[in-house]
Structure formats: structure tokens, C-alpha cells
Amino acid sequence: MTNEHVPADAAAPNALARRFAARLADLGLTEAQVATRAGMSIAYLRRVLELGCDFDPPALLRLAAVLGLDYQELVAGGPAERVHTVDAGPDPGSPPLVGPPVLGELTTAECWNRLGGNGLGRLARTGPDGPVVRPVGYVVHDRTILYRTNPDGALAPDASREAAFEVDRADPDLREGWSVLIIGPLEYVTDPALLAELPEPPAAGRWVRLTPRTVTGRTIRAATAG
Template sequence: MKSIPPTPHPQSGATAGRTDLGRRLAARRVALGLSREELGRQCGADGNYIAYLEENTASPAVGLLVRIADVLGVTVDDLTGANAGRVRGRATARRDTVLAPLDEEECRELLGTHGVGRIAVFTPEGPAVLPVNYTVAGTTIAFRTAAETLAARAAGTEIAFEIDNIDDVTAGGWSVLAVGELRAVTDPQEIRHLTATARSHPWAGGPRTHWMKLDPVRLTGRRVVHAP
């Protein structure tokens, strides 16, 4: 590996980033609780070079980017921001496309692959669709919100929860829809369990400690497939 001249940089646990790559790398590293030295050891690089990537404009080798992304649990495009502004769903449709239903087991497996979904609720002003950071606990879909939000006020009503995935390269994708009654979580033990197993805090920020849950009475899904 080409040697990099020493440059001043913050302490190993600090967040930083002067470029899009540097900011994304630092944010993800800190979110996982890794120091620069720990990340370097796991991906086969020196901690000082990780600091250099975070603090300077650099063009690391593709192999190193792949290893860093793998350790951080993201793709190279996620890490570099290559797909951040890309509008999905504009690929030309294929003529051999059909919609195939997903069984309940596959729907539950797909629910575990995402961390952000959308809930559809009824409000006095009409229907609303809201993005939420969610977690799956057994058969329950749960998310945190603030006590006076539209989502919290929808407790006791029937809602829909949806996630999807779009693949522009293959003009394919899938979606999963869960329907059931939204309820507030009040049991202290259940609240502790959900809090301990949640992947992250809600991205919206603020004091969002009000847990809501949905136990679907209907779980369906569809996948766009192409005839052989």
C-alpha cells in the first residue's frame, strides 16, 4: 500500500469527513462503535489511513473500499454516495413481466431485511402515509414515535404497513403489505425488550420513546418476475 504522509486528524473515535466518502465512512463507523484503528484492523488497513480517508480527498483502491464496506455492513455505492440521489423506478419495463404473490413465510423474511417502512393511517384531515424506523420482534412490527404524533394518535385503528424494493437493472422488485390494528406498547418488559433489540434510534430525532406495535392480521406480498 502506498504510504500516506502524516496529516493532523482528530482522535481515533471522533467523527469527521470533509468529502462525501469521508462523512459517510465516519458516520457509519461511529454508529457501529468502531474506532479508526478497529476498522483498519478488520479491513486490513492502517488506522491512520482510515483517518486520511475521512479527512482528505482520496481515491482508495476498489478492493479496499469493498473490504471497508463489508466491515461496515453497507455496499460500496452506499459508502461513496453513488446512489444517494438516484431516482428509482425509471427503468424501461420489460414485456415479459408478471406479478407473483409471495407466501407469508417469504413476506416475514423480507420484513427482516429492512429498517425503514411506511405506515398508512387515517386522520381527521384524511389519509396519511408516514415513514418510520421499525424493528421486527417475532411476528410483531414495532416502531417508536412521540406521544402526540399522528402515528401515536392512530392507536386502536386499523393501519397498513408497507416496505418495498426496486431494482432498476432488472426492472424488478417486490413489496410487502401488513394490515392490522395499531396498538401502544404499555408493558414495561416488552418496552425494555424492544428498546434493547432496536437497530437504531429513529432518524427523525427528538424524544421518540413511545413504542407502537402492529400484529398483522393480513400479510401479503408481490414480486415482479420475468418469464424465462
């Protein structure tokens, strides 16, 4: 299988952001348009570009598809920025890639099915010092998202701001995957009956509910020759 070794400067987050900005200019698209088409908030898009290719590969796959680029073109640039080495022959069980990844859409029902009853996701919001993204363990209850946090923490409810919650999965070879994005306001869970059903939060922690305003999902797969 072919392994592409990317020089540190080509894979650096600031290089990724430069390639992204250049592609926006080529296509005449705005940052907001690309974020919407890729199924993420502008704040989360900026976080992905800031932290680079190791932070959220499925999100970068979606961006590459929206921009009409191969995944490696986005994260590592063109041939001048990359060094290719072949460690072994092609994997006979893997069809050759022939273009940018292909995006699809999930229905609302499919999004909730992908989330299941609980799991691990990311919560993103904009704080006083800029975007904040944190992993959270979540529980689904009546099509809302519940998680636990410290009342003094960055993920505590704030009536003036919404939050974005994302869960994604991708196969090890980045050939297919999916993501679900939920955006809405946060509030503390106060219903005694519900709190009695939930695990006790850690010391000083409280349960928080995200009530969806929008629920969107994307699938992504590699384009192959057949």
C-alpha cells in the same frame, strides 16, 4: 440503453391519476378491486397517484401489472405523451421487455423473511385531513411490527383506525422487486420486559405495536423475450 424522457405534464401526478381512471373505465374495474390486486390499501393507492412516479415506483409497477400496462404507459402515457431519445445502444446483458410486468405472490413466511429483524418501511393511515404516509424505522417482534413515534403525532395509535405498513425493494432498473403489506390495529407497547429490551425512544416518543390482521406480499419482474 434507451432513456425515455417524459415531459413534465405527462409525468405530473394529476396526469397519472387521469390515466389510471381511464384505464379503470376501460377494464370495468373498481378502485377497490385494483388496490386489492396490487396489494395495497385504497388510501395508499390514492397517495401513490397523488404524489406521482417518484414517490413509490414499486407500487406503480404493481399497478401497471394489474392494469395490463407497461410501466411507462402508466407513468408517461402513450407515444403521443412521450419523447424517446436514444443515448446508446441496447444493453447486451438485458433481455428486451415484451409486455407488462409479471406479478407473483409471497407466502406469509416469505413475507416475514423479506422483512428480516428490522429496517425501514412506510406506515399509512387515514387521518382527519386525508391519507397520511410516513417512513418509519421498524423492529420485528413475535411477528408484530414495532416502531417509535410521538404520542401527539399522526402515527400514534387510535382504537378506531387500522394502519397499513409496507416495505418494498426494487432493482435500479425497475426490472424486478418485491413488496410486503401488513394491515392491522395499533397499540402502545406496555410490557416492561419488552420495553427493557428495546432502544430508548427519542424524547416524548413511545414504542407502538402493529398486530397483523393480514399479511400479503407480491413479487414483480419485467416480462422479457427469454
